[in-house]
Amino acid sequence: MNRRRLMSINLGDNFQVSSLGFGGMALTPVYGPSDPTEALATLNHAVDVGVSFIDTANVYGMGSNEELIAKLLKSRRDEVQLATKFGIASNPATGGREVRGDPAYVKESAAASLKRLDTEVIDLYYLHRLDARVPIEETVGAMAELVQEGKVRHLGLSEVTASELERATAVHPIAAVQSEWSIWSRDVEQSVVPASARLGVGFVPYSPLGRGFLTGTLAAKNLAENDFRRQIPRFDGDAVDANQAVVEVIRRVASELRVGEAEATPAQVALAWLLTQGRRFGLPVVPIPGTRRAARIDENLGAVTLELSDAQLAALDEAADAVVGSRSNTPNWVSSDRE
Template sequence: MSVDEITLGDGLRTSPQGFGAMALTTVYGGTDPDSALATLEHAVDAGVTFVDTANVYGNGTNEELIGRLLTRRPGQVQVATKFGVAGNIRVGERAARGDAPYVRECAEESLRRLGTDVIDLYYLHRVDTRVAIEETVGAMAELVAEGKVRHLGLSEVTADELRRAHAVHPITAVQSEWSIWSRDVERHVVPAAAELGVGFVPYSPLGRGFLAGSVGTEIPEGDMRRTFPRFDAGNLDANQVVVETVRRVASTLGATPAQVALAWVHAQAGRWGLPVVPIPGTRRAERVDENLGALGVRLDAGAMTALDEVSAVVVGGRSADPTWVSAGREDVTSA
């Protein structure tokens, strides 16, 4: 399958839809490395050139998996990885760290695990509020000057943090949760990115599987979704109206719920005037093809209205710790 490329900020060209490799770890249950690699290779065959990982995914094993992909597909993949989260994200134990020595330490470790000399896009995974973001991004910029990193990104930053970082070094992309049921970034972060010419990479564009209709009424033990308030039993029940609306729109358009949810995210590029490259993840090759099918889905005005309206009735926050995501810190700042 051939897909047109899209340009994020600072000239980074990628496929219009990427692949979120966190799905290929144990955060949603057990996984097999060889099957995971086969899914990644299928994604590349299907036209995906942009793969997203992080040093904390699988405690480094996800980067090692991507390293195997790079060995088998040299020159065919742009890799984004992240640093700045310490702890076990699978069970909700985490802390942000962004001091300059840690930036370099993490980059060297990621380069080794990926088996590459340069990282295409290097993100600060979470802002360490104890460290000036200028220090963190300054250390990241040194990696660019040394040829170890090509582009810089930030994850879950506020608009103010983005502007301060961008003044130190051009920021290529902001990665934050953005979907039909997670729209808080539209208040401040998305407008700031558009203003600065920064691309946007929405993670969990399918609501961690919920918007695709693949989440039941009970989350199993060992599944990371149990740590998110909107997946609590009562909230999950109340939020069924969201996925029912997505299903209804999908039926009208002859698409799948996942394709509708992704088409809505792609539509935000035109709405906000900035490049948008969502990174859905999956363990199954057929889901890769289904997700890429969203690039051909066009939502009419009626569909957009229905999806926009239902986003306002979502129950439960997207993080147990509101300050872990940008909207929580913006709310604290403006209070």
């Protein structure tokens, strides 16, 4: 067991979580088929080794991800810090997705998530995407009412700008911002990360391993036709070939480091880089890598022991500057589009 290797981190609003979390989206078929029995075993293993901050959303698997996590919570609720999200809804008229942040939908979504999760309270409730039609003050005000009602303990926001975060914190304390952040996704460092540090809000990077690309184990050109990553520009054609250079630098740094008696892995280096960024910016950072396999959780834990030298950090920073392609193909889907 590696439980002793993880310390507790105060994100914001006095919300204590494990120093690495687990992103549940990977347990739904967005990156290919997922076996529910293996998925539940992976979740239990995460908690066994001290990764107790579990992240999901109502839209993952159209609710099935929350239902899966409910099976974990049934016997281990007191061991888990539970985060879920609302705000991305299906649009029956178009067959696509829409964003909703109106107060009625806030309450409706929370009730549905609580039912699927089979729990009385959500520890951290995120607005998944900002609804441009609704002032963020109204959305956060409705979320704050859930706190007053005892249905939610802490509030979070995903993919918000610095100014949106400031407006939200004027309504209610925000425990965490969740946005994509990794060696190849650094746009959040321009505004929202410094704002989070200034406002006392923790940061939860999703896709901290570049949706698997930064691990060096992903053959991007062999992705299944229904793999979500095929929609992301930086996984397309020439871009993915150019971005392989980033992985090579990560591999080289990994070869210079050891975790215990073994050579460090690219995944461990990528996570250690993020933890170092948190110290650079002066704010708590808790990455939430996701995986279907228990062994990957054990591997990820090794990141907390790695110390990167100034030269290694400089090499990784330089590699990050050469990334080709956007991290999203949808206008205004990520905060940098609105900064």
